[in-house]
């Protein structure tokens with residue numbers, strides 16, 4: 344179980360014991376401006392809760408394991424092993440158990456949301472003009488323009504015909520274009 348100790352405004356020590364490793368994490372700063380540094384030491388498994396003590400030169404941390412007693416000194420964001428000074432028993436304070444050590448303040452990039460596929464174009468109605476897609480068809484009054492697979496045989500009797508020479512509309516039964524005189528097939 345991880346332990347934590349509040350050292351002062353925005354500064355904390357976290358200790359965790361995983362297997363034979365003690366992880367010491369120093370965190371300082373406020374939200375959005377956090378610094379965190381971690382040190383891992385082979386200590387063995389804790390046999391009692393870690394303690395901290397304030398001393399003139401900083402903060403001391405003590406861990407007791409089956410392998411012995413380990414001491415570290417913290418000064419600012421620096422941490423270093425201490426060669427077994429006398430533990431200030433009268434000033435030692437057990438650290439508080441904490442649910443989890445917060446991770447370093449580096450929010451992962453949110454993955455890009457995939458582009459939504461283009462919605463099919465809804466039919467559009469403007470006045471007497473009607474536009475729809477697939478096949479692209481535009482209807483304006485009684486005139487219909489279409490593209491794509493809406494082609495119909497030009498010889499169909501009910502299909503409007505156009506002069507192949509000038510493009511003028513011609514009646515289905517006309518033999519000659521009334522506009523340019525072209526002979527109609």
Ligand SMILES: [Zn+2]
Pocket residue numbers: 506507508509510511520521522523524525
């Ligand atoms: Zn014509």
